[in-house]
Amino acid sequence: MIKFDDVSKRYPSGQEALSHVSFQIADGELAFVTGHSGAGKSTLLKLIMQMELPSSGQLIVNGHNLSRLTRSQLPYYRRTIGLVFQDHQLLFDRSVYDNVALPLQIAGYEPREAARRVRAALDKVGLLSKEAQTPLALSTGEQQRVGIARAVVNKPALLLADEPTGNLDPELAAEIMGLFEQFSQVGVSVLIASHDHNLIARMEHRMLRLEQGRLVGDGSKGSKA
Amino acid sequence: MSLRPEPRTRPENRAATVQVPSNSLLAVYSQHQSAAVDSLHRLLNEPLGSAMACLVIGIALALPLALFLFLQNLQSMGGSLDQHGNISVFMHEHNPVELARMQKMLGTRKDVKKVTYTTPDQALQEFEAKSGFGEALATLAENPLPPLFEVQPASDKAEDVKTLVNYLQGLPGVDAVQADIQWLQRLNAMVAVAQKLALLLALLLGLGVMLVIGNTVRLAIANRSAEIVVVKLVGGTDSYVARPFLYTGLWYGVGGGITALVLVALCMWGMSGPVSRLLASYDSGYQLSGVSVSGGFAVLLIAGALGWLGALLSVLRHLRAIEPR
Numbered sequence: 141m142i143k144f145d146d147v148s149k150r151y152p153s154g155q156e157a158l159s160h161v162s163f164q165i166a167d168g169e170l171a172f173v174t175g176h177s178g179a180g181k182s183t184l185l186k187l188i189m190q191m192e193l194p195s196s197g198q199l200i201v202n203g204h205n206l207s208r209l210t211r212s213q214l215p216y217y218r219r220t221i222g223l224v225f226q227d228h229q230l231l232f233d234r235s236v237y238d239n240v241a242l243p244l245q246i247a248g249y250e251p252r253e254a255a256r257r258v259r260a261a262l263d264k265v266g267l268l269s270k271e272a273q274t275p276l277a278l279s280t281g282e283q284q285r286v287g288i289a290r291a292v293v294n295k296p297a298l299l300l301a302d303e304p305t306g307n308l309d310p311e312l313a314a315e316i317m318g319l320f321e322q323f324s325q326v327g328v329s330v331l332i333a334s335h336d337h338n339l340i341a342r343m344e345h346r347m348l349r350l351e352q353g354r355l356v357g358d359g360s361k362g363s364k365a
Numbered sequence: 366m367s368l369r370p371e372p373r374t375r376p377e378n379r380a381a382t383v384q385v386p387s388n389s390l391l392a393v394y395s396q397h398q399s400a401a402v403d404s405l406h407r408l409l410n411e412p413l414g415s416a417m418a419c420l421v422i423g424i425a426l427a428l429p430l431a432l433f434l435f436l437q438n439l440q441s442m443g444g445s446l447d448q449h450g451n452i453s454v455f456m457h458e459h460n461p462v463e464l465a466r467m468q469k470m471l472g473t474r475k476d477v478k479k480v481t482y483t484t485p486d487q488a489l490q491e492f493e494a495k496s497g498f499g500e501a502l503a504t505l506a507e508n509p510l511p512p513l514f515e516v517q518p519a520s521d522k523a524e525d526v527k528t529l530v531n532y533l534q535g536l537p538g539v540d541a542v543q544a545d546i547q548w549l550q551r552l553n554a555m556v557a558v559a560q561k562l563a564l565l566l567a568l569l570l571g572l573g574v575m576l577v578i579g580n581t582v583r584l585a586i587a588n589r590s591a592e593i594v595v596v597k598l599v600g601g602t603d604s605y606v607a608r609p610f611l612y613t614g615l616w617y618g619v620g621g622g623i624t625a626l627v628l629v630a631l632c633m634w635g636m637s638g639p640v641s642r643l644l645a646s647y648d649s650g651y652q653l654s655g656v657s658v659s660g661g662f663a664v665l666l667i668a669g670a671l672g673w674l675g676a677l678l679s680v681l682r683h684l685r686a687i688e689p690r
């Protein structure tokens with residue numbers, strides 16, 4: 141699903157955020173990217189989203205060689221990936237339903253099919269009853285779950301999350317991580333960036349450990365790696 | 366429903382050919398509709414700001430529109446005044462048979478509305494009555510006045526009148542032809558120059574309208590940059606992102622066009638009293654003409670197109686710069 145081949149990223153400022161990173165993630169696998177703040181976790185996800193371009197090396201995601209991706213293909217590539225932000229990035233000028241429906245509206249789904257999928261996604265994160273509310277009226281944990289519903293509503297093959305539990309207390313964080321595990325169990329590849337080492341260690345999944353842009357560890361404390 | 370991903374059988378390393386789906390017509394329509402409705406809602410949610418923008422655009426559009434209307438009215442008013450100006454044809458032919466034949470011939474011409482014949486005797490009597498020189502004239506042995514045809518042209522266009530004058534001048538037995546059409550020709554020439562100026566003004570103000578709308582749309586883009594980033598990250602194409610802003614420009618243009626039509630109608634209403642008094646003093650039944658229905662639609666169409674174009678320029682300049690980082 142994801143293949144990094146000797147990928148480096150140097151920002152125009154001269155900061156080398158990733159250096160010579162190589163790894164692969166299989167279809168349906170769930171993995172964490174860990175490391176201290178500034179280690180390069182967000183940069184790694186941004187490269188996959190094509191928000192940033194690598195300075196060197198090759199990236200293949202879901203069969204697409206990203207160096208050959210044209211600007212006009214980019215939106216269609218991004219539709220195959222669900223992205224969850226730390227600060228959820230919901231649009232407060234519209235309802236929960238409309239937030240989740242956004243990717244489907246963009247992809248040109250028939251309104252009725254879109255409605256079916258939005259309700260399924262909201263049901264999945266347990267917020268079906270709040271579809272008509274504004275995201276402002278929800279708690280932080282609920283807002284994050286709406287963000288997840290929006291990320292999965294298009295049934296992406298790959299789900300990325302950047303510090304999805306960064307703003308949540310441990311109980312809510314565990315709940316959110318549980319959701320990600322469920323998606324991975326139905327075949328979605330999931331890659332989560334997090335510096336919350338305690339939480340991740342308990343979950344016994346594969347861990348890619350970054351330190352100052354270098355991949356210094358790849359393994360797990362459990363059986364799933 | 367399960368959230369299982371759609372089956373994908375893509376071998377690794379295959380060339381990056383991202384599928385570009387062809388959206389169904391219904392979906393495309395629904396995208397356009399929601400972009401149009403949503404951008405209209407946003408404008409109506411800020412009535413004061415939108416009204417100000419429409420007023421600015423409306424005034425800029427109303428100026429050339431009012432000028433065009435003024436010139437158009439001036440032109441047709443000149444024509445209608447000319448209907449009262451007859452052509453006088455003085456004859457040196459005195460044979461009553463010939464004169465009667467000529468009167469009949471002129472009367473059947475298509476470009477002649479009416480012919481009246483005044484004999485030298487009638488003319489003399491009229492002259493005596495009006496001038497009071499009756500006794501002096503009575504001493505003349507012979508009546509010095511020529512037979513006179515007064516010809517009323519069927520057309521009120523200066524060129525048609527001119528053609529008729531030329532024709533009358535070439536007729537046998539005609540001594541002199543008099544028609545006061547020079548002032549009308551001058552008026553038409555001046556109107557033509559003024560129309561060119563009005564066109565130039567319209568182009569300049571149209572450009573101004575585009576820039577005003579472009580700037581308004583630039584602000585709208587800046588206000589919604591966070592949303593644009595999210596839309597781009599979940600796969601919004603450039604045209605999807607641009608669409609609501611293009612509709613915003615369109616609505617501003619149409620709103621400004623409506624404002625311009627209202628402003629011009631108010632002007633016409635305010636002017637109609639004085640103008641009809643002025644026209645009455647010229648003994649003219651001319652009625653001021655305003656914007657026709659098709660003209661009104663043309664104004665709205667042009668205004669809408671200007672808005673769309675202004676927004677497009679703004680979108681091309683500013684939208685690409687907003688990328689997720």
Ligand SMILES: Nc1ncnc2c1ncn2[C@@H]1O[C@H](COP(=O)(O)OP(=O)(O)O)[C@@H](O)[C@H]1O
Nearest residue numbers: 151153155157176177178179180181182183184
């Ligand atoms: N847009 C940018 N321009 C310059 N330097 C950046 C930019 N984004 C991140 N960096 C730098 O790259 C390094 C890695 O950042 P990041 O990927 O955000 O790390 P993490 O998400 O692990 O905290 C940091 O030193 C950061 O300062």
Ligand SMILES: [Mg+2]
Nearest residue numbers: 181182183302
């Ligand atoms: Mg980060």
